[in-house]
Amino acid sequence: MEEKSAAELSGYKNHLLLFPPPFQGHINPMVQLAHILHNRGFLITIVHTDYNAPHLEPRSRFIVEPICCGLSNQEAQSMDIVELICTLNKKCELPFRALLEDLQSRKGGFPVSCLITDAVLYFTQDVAEELGIMRMVLRTSxxxxxxxxxxxxxxxxxxxxxxxxxxxxxx
Structure with a gap:
């Protein structure tokens, strides 16, 4: 993560973490929401998996955090959509939890106040509850x-x- 200074963080209302599933129809609306929320004064971190990673242009306005889910394109193409979603939920939970715990414990950082995900990433509910972070769901379907x-x-x-x-x- 690119480190932001305390001065850079001081102007934000809250830190929002957006985590779209790695499918284009889910990524685009989430990035659009990120722009809207950033323009209203929120610090935005976007999390993405190494599988089907979005091509997010480097933006100084967003922090972009990749997580490794260990899923190859070849593996994913051999699965039906339900199996792929279930696999993503299993493989993403531990790296996502580690990232969120790291973000919450960074000295001089700005703790995450709300997680915004899609309902297909259902594992995020348990992680958010365990860490005491509010979770909202953006339905793109x-x-x-x-x-x-x-x-x-x-x-x-x-x-x-x-x-x-x-x-x-x-x-």
Whole structure:
């Protein structure tokens, strides 16, 4: 992370951490939100994974923090979207927790006051609660996808998606 001096940090209201999933349709709205919030006086840190990393132009207005999730493009391409999201949630939790703990404990730093993520990065809820940081969710998807997400528990239970009681064959 680029270090900012106390003088540079003094003009900000709060430090917001934005963590979009590594998919273009999620990254673009999150960066747009980052611009809006920065223009309203917030210090912004954007976290991204090494998998499908966004091409964020170097901006002095944002701090950009990569985390290593250890997922190759080849691995990701062999998965369906549900499996990919579940894998990202498993692989990102520890490096994200370490980053957040580091940000919170830096001397002379500006602790994170709110985490803004997408609902598909569900592991961030537990991490935020454990560290006492407020979490907000930015939904970048349509109403239809919300209905699909509501069906996931039933589909898992019936064995159509990973993690259910029964096998995919229904036995």
């Amino acid at each position: 349509s109403l239809t996808s919300n209905l699909v997400f509501e069906a996931f528990p039933v589909l898992r239970e019936k064995g159509y998606l990973g993690g259910g009681e029964r096998s995919k064959t229904g036995t």
